[in-house]
Amino acid sequence: MRVEIEKGRAVGRITAPPSKSMAHRLLICASLARGVSTVHGVSSCDDVLATIDCLTELGARFEYDGDTVRVTGAELSRATPERPLACRESGSTLRFLIPICLLLDKNLMLTGEGQLMKRPMGVYSALAAEKGVTFLQDGNSIVLRGPLTAGEYTVAGDVSSQFISGLLFALPMAAGDSRISIIPPVVSRPYIDMTLEALREFGIRVDWEDDHTLRIPGGQEYRATETRVEGDYSGAAFFAALKTLGSDVEIDGLRADSIQGDRVYESYFRMLENGIPTIHIGDCPDLGPVLFSVAAAKYGGIFTGTSRLKIKESDRGAAMAEELKKFGTTVTVHEDSIVVYPADFHAPDEPLSGHGDHRIVMSLAVLLTLTGGTIDGAEAVSKSFPAFFDSLSSLGIKETIYDA
Numbered sequence: 001m002r003v004e005i006e007k008g009r010a011v012g013r014i015t016a017p018p019s020k021s022m023a024h025r026l027l028i029c030a031s032l033a034r035g036v037s038t039v040h041g042v043s044s045c046d047d048v049l050a051t052i053d054c055l056t057e058l059g060a061r062f063e064y065d066g067d068t069v070r071v072t073g074a075e076l077s078r079a080t081p082e083r084p085l086a087c088r089e090s091g092s093t094l095r096f097l098i099p100i101c102l103l104l105d106k107n108l109m110l111t112g113e114g115q116l117m118k119r120p121m122g123v124y125s126a127l128a129a130e131k132g133v134t135f136l137q138d139g140n141s142i143v144l145r146g147p148l149t150a151g152e153y154t155v156a157g158d159v160s161s162q163f164i165s166g167l168l169f170a171l172p173m174a175a176g177d178s179r180i181s182i183i184p185p186v187v188s189r190p191y192i193d194m195t196l197e198a199l200r201e202f203g204i205r206v207d208w209e210d211d212h213t214l215r216i217p218g219g220q221e222y223r224a225t226e227t228r229v230e231g232d233y234s235g236a237a238f239f240a241a242l243k244t245l246g247s248d249v250e251i252d253g254l255r256a257d258s259i260q261g262d263r264v265y266e267s268y269f270r271m272l273e274n275g276i277p278t279i280h281i282g283d284c285p286d287l288g289p290v291l292f293s294v295a296a297a298k299y300g301g302i303f304t305g306t307s308r309l310k311i312k313e314s315d316r317g318a319a320m321a322e323e324l325k326k327f328g329t330t331v332t333v334h335e336d337s338i339v340v341y342p343a344d345f346h347a348p349d350e351p352l353s354g355h356g357d358h359r360i361v362m363s364l365a366v367l368l369t370l371t372g373g374t375i376d377g378a379e380a381v382s383k384s385f386p387a388f389f390d391s392l393s394s395l396g397i398k399e400t401i402y403d404a
Contacts, residue, residue, distance in 0.1 A: 001379040002351070002402040003389060005365060007372040010247035010395035014239050016231035016254050017385050018043045018067070021191065023229045024051050024092045025198035028169055030071035031060035032100070033202055035224035037071045042229055046383045047090040054085040054097055054110075073224065076103065076173075084109040084141065089116050089313060089383065094142075095162035098124055099170035102133050102148035111141045114356065119311050123155055123163040150176030150218045157186035157212070160308070164214075165195040172204045172220040180214040187282050187308070190261030197259065201227050230255045233262040234286050235385050238362045241290050242395075244269040245297055245370060249395060262287055269294060271301075276342065278302040285309055288338075289363035292320045295340040296329040297370060307336040313383070314357040323352050323364055327371070347371035358383040365389075369397055 018041040028051065030037035042048065044067075052062055052069075058081060059074030085101070087094040087110055094112060101108045117140050128135030134145035148170060155164055164180060171178040186192075196206055203223035207215045231253035243249045254263075261284045268287065271277040272294050281288055282305025295301035309316040317338050321331035326348035330341045352368075354361035354377030361380045365388070368375070378401070381388040393399055 002374055002376050003365070003378040004374045004400040004402070005368040005372060006398040008369055008397050010239075010242045010249050010369060010392070010397050012248075012395045013250045013252060014391055014395060015252045016233070016236040017387065018229040019232035019234070019260065020045055020048050020384050021092065021232070021234070021260070022194060022198065023048045024096060025165070025195055026201070026227055026229060027051055027055065027069070027071065028096055028100070029198050029202040029204070029222055030224070031055040031058065031074050032076065032169070032173070033073040033222035033224040035073060037073070037202075037224040038068065038226040039071060040068045040226075040228040042067050042069045045386055046088060047092060050086065050088040050090040051093045051096075054087060054093055057081040057083065057085050058100075073222070076100070079104060081108060084111045087112045087116060089114040091116060091119055091160075092162060095124075095160065096166045096169060098142070098144060099148060099166040101144045102128070102146040103170055103173060104145075105147045106145065107134075108144045109141055110144070113140065115313060116140075117142075120159055123159055124166075127153065127155075148174065150174035150178045152179050152181070154181045154183065157182040157184055159187075161186075161188040161191040164192055168192075168195050168199065168206060168214070168216065171216045172199070172206065172218065174218045176218040178216040178218060179209070180216065182212045182214070184212055185282075186212065187305075188261060188285070190259055190283060193259045201225055230258060230260075233258065233260045233265065237262060237265040237287055237290050238366055238388070239391070239395075240265055240269060241294050241366045242369060244273060244294055245366070247369065247395070265290070272298050276300045276302065278304065280305045282308075285312070286359060288316055289320050289359045290366065292324065292331065292338065292340050293363040293367050296324045296327060296331075296343070297345055297367060300340045300342040303338045303340070305336060306333075306338045309338075312357065312359075313380070314355040314360060316357065316360065319355040319357060319360050320363070323360070326350055326352060327367065348373045351376055354378055354380045356380055358385065362388055365392065
């Protein structure tokens with residue numbers, strides 16, 4: 001899909017999309033609970049639908065009423081999937097569900113699309129070897145067989161918090177207490193805290209023994225509940241960027257007390273308005289593309305903690321460097337840092353590419369409101385924010401969408 005965006009100033013109010021990060025977590029907890037839970041504010045984005053499809057294969061049932069979903073929990077021990085669990089391109093789905101699947105003493109297959117299976121999975125393969133369970137990765141699939149048991153787990157904290165969250169979903173159901181020791185540094189700590197918040201809502205207790213150790217009592221049961229998915233700071237960041245670049249946009253639907261790590265965009269955008277700052281994004285890598293865009297249109301910036309951008313839906317540092325060059329901006333990509341240099345920012349001299357990455361597309365769309373231009377591969381927004389272009393249009397930005 002190609003989208004053509006006209007230069008314009010966005011004006012109006014927008015409601016933040018629901019957090020897909022929290023939706024994954026709440027839907028998983030609801031699917032592990034005995035009884036019926038109600039989850040309000042569930043997005044229909046591709047990643048969340050992948051999680052729902054996989055949980056359905058494990059025996060959970062879902063009934064929809066608009067953005068409200070009633071979830072009847074699965075009796076996991078009786079799960080008999082008739083087909084592989086299709087995780088599509090969702091890293092959260094894959095990494096969250098692997099330990100849950102490993103609780104079972106039966107063969108299960110998970111599949112992925114796009115770049116998903118190229119993302120690092122060494123944490124789980126090493127744990128599987130240590131614990132004597134099956135983890136076989138081949139091409140676009142992983143075959144698992146447990147049972148995963150309670151005990152001591154040591155996990156590197158500088159790869160992805162999703163591995164830790166996956167264990168946190170599964171180990172409370174094991175017969176015995178467990179402990180996760182996290183080798184520092186711990187990246188994306190706010191995402192671990194989001195998992196703990198979701199677990200508490202469903203009656204699961206996990207305690208921090210210290211800054212790097214989680215204690216997980218075993219034999220716990222998830223309790224059905226009614227809850228709501230909060231607004232997404234990651235998705236809201238694109239509209240806040242419009243305001244930073246001169247538009248008049250207000251954002252509703254965000255919790256002031258949210259623990260989402262991406263809420264730091266508020267302070268980071270202020271820094272980019274006032275000079276050439278050095279910003280560490282190790283705890284909020286999803287903000288990388290939109291921060292680079294704002295830096296390109298402002299005064300530049302130095303970004304550290306960027307190494308994990310290589311293993312997202314695209315190599316986000318390289319992709320943004322390629323696209324920002326079309327605006328006249330120079331970007332240098334290093335092993336764990338990215339520099340956006342001040343430049344004579346101008347309209348792109350050729351169509352932009354979305355690189356199959358939802359956050360690249362949305363970040364480039366923000367810039368095109370300043371210059372006008374086109375983006376190829378704009379359909380990637382369906383991964384996290386299917387209504388993005390509708391929302392942009394509602395703020396008065398003129399766009400034309402062409403099917404591929």
